[in-house]
Amino acid sequence: MESDIQTRREFFLQACATASLLAAGSAIATILQSCNSGDNPAGPGGQGLAVINATESGGKVSFAVDSSSPLASTGSAAQVNYGGGILLVARTGQTEFSAVTATCTHQACTINGYSNQLFTCPCHGSQFTTGGQVSRGPAASPLRVYATAFANNILTITL
Template sequence: MDKPEKNEECGCSRRAFIEKTIKGAGGLLFAASSLPMLAGCSDDSGSPVSPGGGGGSPVTVDLSQSQFASLASPGGSAALGANSLDSSGILIYRESESVFKAFSRRCTHSGCTINPFSGGISRCDCHGSQFSTSGSVVTGPANRALGQYTVNREGNILTIS
């Protein structure tokens, strides 16, 4: 059998070169696959995050529109998609006849979009975090409350800012 060839630049055999290349590629693959896990490592301050990501213009909602029929009575919830105020969208919750709350739909764990409230809980499908109708964390891995907006009502119009 012939003697293994040595690469003159690195001074190693073809076999050693291939082994090092495969190990290096494996290490890179492992590192790249670990990034999503590291993304969940967030600030442990426990304080609510500031909502936003949009341009900051107030958003109006006409409660007489059929898409907001779920807000006709207390306990109802509706979701808005990305808008001028929040690039993740806004969750609206009717707490009582006269009180509406609005939260960012951006999960405070890893930034996924959370679902409308159901049974008093809003859930993030990415990692299972759950939030109460006050915006506080019920179940992690999220550890900070949802960002909350101010809601003003005039007749059937809600202005969220």
């Protein structure tokens, strides 16, 4: 009887040790995976984009772009969250803006890096121009582009 209890005890101890090893292995795998996928919000070689929260109404997303906006100066860019999705918006001129989807065409990661006028995906490093064209793979298709209009310091993006 005692040996039976001891055997059970040993079994549970072994099971516990195995579970601990599996948990440790899983944690290491998670760490390695996040190293490999480049979970740095800035993305490989990119700076993290400022986030603007906007609202959508009637198929249009609009928000103010004043002197305190992340889009105040030409050459700047921001991520725009509007509830239904995320856009990447770049100011390409005094009154010109571009808007593209933030969903990468490679494996649908959210693009969140921006450097040297290029948007960078954090997952595998694809880069896109502010007009959505692929500048560097592995993505092969351009980002969807949306029309923009700027008047009275309000930027309107038509979805």
